[in-house]
Amino acid sequence: MATSDLNQFLENVNEKVLECTICFKRLQNPKSLNCLHSFCLACLEDWVKTKGKLICPTCSKSYPIPEGGLQKLPPNTFINNLLETIEQFSGKDQIKCACKKRESAIYYCQDCRQYLCLTGSEYHNEFRLFANHKLHSMEDVRSMSPSQMTLLHPPQCLQHNKPLEFYCTECKTPICMHCTITDHNAWEGNHKPISISKAFQTFKETSEALQKSAYD
Structure with a gap:
């Protein structure tokens, strides 16, 4: 996959990378689920209290709560590093x-x-x-x-440390080649990975359609 394709994709969707989709604010102490979606630890704790169990707010996958509580979930090291970098530079x-x-x-x-x-x-x-x-x-x-x-440091898969070359349309998240074989196995029919370039084109067409409908 060409680097330019990944950069184009990130340029269009990564405005939300640092935003928690529960509180819609800058991520604080981000924790990641196995589906690779990340949320503020405090928001995730409130979410579990409301739902009674750990369900991903983005893709609705259900996970067991780790022993010791949600604070034992793995941190999103990429986002933490990015937040630290932004704080340093600013x-x-x-x-x-x-x-x-x-x-x-x-x-x-x-x-x-x-x-x-x-x-x-x-x-x-x-x-x-x-x-x-x-x-x-x-x-x-x-x-x-x-x-x-x-874009200074295009993110890699947190599980496999490989470039994010695909996009899972089911989980709505970028994934790597290994993910297409394991957690996002397309052969089982549960997930539908597409290339980053195709995902970028889809996002671009959807954005243009929304802009056009807004002015009609």
Whole structure:
């Protein structure tokens, strides 16, 4: 799957990545279910009290409550990392370079995920191994929206650490190749994975149709 397809898909749908679909606010202490949908821990606890059991608010799948309570559910590390990154970039304090001199960073390497000062960036560019790495000025990074910042690190599957190349139309979530064989098995007929590019096209057509109907 082409990277541009994933980027296009994310650009159109990831405005909701940091939003809890229960409270519709910025996720706080996000916890993930096996279906990969994530919610605020507090919201999920209130949801379970209301429903009497753990049912995913998005896809309605039912899960047993872990021993020790919902706080034992796995955290969404991707969202936690993104939230921490946004907080860092939006902070007032200057971010230090990864070098030993710890000078103020003026660049951010998307591939190394490191902050670099002027000297550090010059050394960085001298190595052929880093020749194709993408450097962003700190001014550009600080002005990025959450959607743009997500594209700095396209998310991978939380279970298999593989690129999200497909979209499960049943669970309404991006999945990887391994997911199509395991949790979202298309052969059993329970799920209907489609390519990210096809999902993007579907979202685009639906969006255009809604916009057109709104003006008619």
